[in-house]
Amino acid sequence: MKYSARNRFILFAVASYTILALAWIFLSDQLLTAFSDISSLVWLSTAKGVFFVVASAAMFFFALRAVPPAESFGRQTILETLSSGIARKRFPRSIMYAFAVVMTLVTLLVRTSIAIPFVQRPMMILFMFPIILSALLGGLGPGLLSTALAACCVAFFALPPTHSFLISNSHDLLQWSFLVTNGVAVTLLSEMLQRTLARAEENRRLLDTVVSGTPDSVFVKDTQGRYLLANAATAEFIGKPANEIIGHDDSALFPEPSASEVMAIDRVIMTAGCAQTHEEHVSTLDGKKLVFLATKGPVFDDTGQVIGLFGISREISNRKQAEEQIHRLNADLEQRVCERTAELQAANVELKELAYALTHNLGAPLRAINGFSRILLEEHAATLDGEARLCLDQLRDAGEQMGHLIDGILALLRCTSGELRREPVDISSLATRILNGLSRTEPERPVIREVEPNLSVMGDAAMIELALSHLLDNAWKFSRETAHAVIRVFADQVNGQRRICIADNGAGFDDDHRDLLFQPFQRLHRQDEFPGIGIGLATVQRIIHRHGGELTAEGVPGKGATFRFTLPESAVPFT
Template identity: 45%
Template sequence: ALRITCVPVQDERGQVREVLGITHDSTRRQRAENALRRSEAIHRAIAQNVPRGLIFVVDPQLRYLVAEGPLAEQLGLALTAVVGRAPAEVIQEPLRSHVEDCFRRALAGESSSFERPFGGRLLWTQYVPLRDDAGQVVAAMSLILDVTEQHENEQALRESEERYRRLAAELEQRVAERTAELQAANEELDGFAYAVSHDLRAPLRAMSGFSQALEEDYGERLDGEAKVFLEQISLASRRMGALIDGLLVLSRSTRGELQRDPVDLSALAARIREELTRGEPGREMVWEIEPGLTCRGDERMLEAVLRNLLGNAWKYTGATARPEIRFAQERRDGVLGWIVADNGAGFSMDHAVKLFQPFQRLHRQDEFAGIGIGLATVQRIVHRHGGQITATAAPGEGATFWFTVPEPPDSEGNADE
């Protein structure tokens, strides 16, 4: 756009001798004014829609063009008389000098930002230059946001992280202490196992040996009652030896590093079946072993589990007319497990609480021999694998034991699924 200004040129007598025409190209200025008006409208709209915001826009002469934002009311600031005035007219020192300096830097093309408290709140302020279409700075803007809640949340988060770090350190220390205690307990258990297997067996062997020598050397001189007493001593020494063996088995059932290897449970069950059958070759038994049952666990420990459960099933079906033993997979409440079931003597569920306790038996010794250590060992091994074991039974109707061996966390699913 062009603007033409005509100026008369007069002589000494005041007569107009000529007219001087001056042409001004106002395109750039008009573009700048248009850009500034658009910028003012945009930033005014932004300010009105920022819940905790406040926007100021100044021209190159540091006169406020825009002063808008909901934050003003929250801080108790009156903005009605700000537009058209300079910071020196509306702001007190020492804040005034700081605001003017930041605006001048923005008008020179430099952005800046900072945080400072004001009116009990924490405010974040950014000063930026506003440019026209040609890239020339035509105004400067300051955006003010209330970041009090964000700061408080960040502080709470830092405090929470620090608290968790302390808890993690305390937990790590506690784990280290418990590990040391467990190691010490294991060492004590090793000492106890050594004492049981060596120190206690020595007097037991002496008692058994001397009673046997007494019977062999002086048996003809002993009357009937004395021989009964001697036989009781021999039986007691053998039972004491069996209890020592069971105690050692129980103490070692959860010792050592737990391996997590593929285990063919069906093959283990078949091998145990063959061993039991060879021990009593004339005994009839209907076996049902589901093929292809596998899991991931410690093969040595899981063999002990099946040996105890299948051995019990074999023992408690000794008086059954048509004995049956079954090993199969069974899912309960969505959990995959395995069952060992028989149709033998069974037991009353009223006494099931004692079932997995060491040296507790649900049958008399004269009915079924044993020391009551097998199921306690089974439960410890299953628990060590992170599984569970339950039992259901009825007198004369057999018993069913269901146990699980969960897949380790690094496994991609159960091989049986």
């Protein structure tokens, strides 16, 4: 037989009943020998039997309520088991008060049935039985009622003068006072015990609700690895009912080597004396492979000695499979991205090589066209009529335009290839030098130039110079028809980010066509108004984007335009 809590309590109850019954028989029989009167012996024997039946019934009532469940295999002591048996259940208050009155009156009837007169031997100790029983089952109110009723019965029927509540003898008054005091004390102690047990039971129920309701496996083992507690989730994972798990270790519940591995981890945790969280891979007897995220720690007794191990394990097999699948998908995606990036890089290289080849191969025929057309105009102009010279001039203009286009394409290709070197670039000095160069090409133009000092960025100096040249050249060109042209280079700040701004008060543009500004070879003005090939702003945008910055434009027709660009970690602190 396994010495479970249930079996230990059954043995204790049987042994206690046997000892107490034998002791009662022996003592009561010894009491009977003190009487020689037959009627007294009959009444005393009857009272003895009634008391034995009532006491036995009460003992069986508490014992049956305290019997632990069959699956209990914990370290619960006999005292703890008995405490759970006497824990007060919820009965209607009226029934408990009636029970207190009936038990006290029954005790009075038993005492009056005894042949020994009340006055000679009151036997007030008998009245403690209904007081204790009422206090244990009913609590404070029934216990005090039984005490008061017992005190009244003793004073009225037992103590002289009888049939009066007056107690004349001081010795009797002292005994009566002891009865009342003991009754009140027992009642108060019983009430405190019941409240303590009720709080403990409430906490136990709450804990049992949490442990039983959680989908995580919750268990407790002793130092030998035997399960002392296992919730429903544990039983479901193992594949056995809880009563077949309690009292067994992992070697009876899991196949090798899973059982040995788990038990080895448990021993390490109990030896270390501290909780740990780790993954456990377990195979069940029916062949399932499970993965748990387990938190385990030692259980200590009052002296600080390790007496077992607790565990909370969450089954994460599906999560692990999902993580592995995501890892495989990420690896596959990364491989595809690398392959596609390599393909795009190869395609870009081929495209750039093709563009360089085309511009180089177009350059020689174009130079020949321009050269021979110039020879015709310089050496054979006299033999050409007016219409022929006009056609030749148009041919030269087209050749020059095509040359500019080829130069623009080459510039566009150069700004998106090659190594990007970041270094401090003095925007104020660079803008001043570019504007001075433009002013020398048209010294007669009165252009007001405003350049904010101490502007600087971090970037590739050659590329930043090219971008700034295009922006200032556009400002110079599109303000040509303005009477009082103003070109400004300054900085502003938005959301803590500094922007370099180039503004003019020239022709401007319609905001509805803003997206066309940065497309190669797209123009918003006629060639005869403002000559150009439409490649400058596209080049600027690619330079700024390659630096990781942003380029924006604002314009109003006839009032000018403002271009702003930002570069990451580009500007010195704004002051």
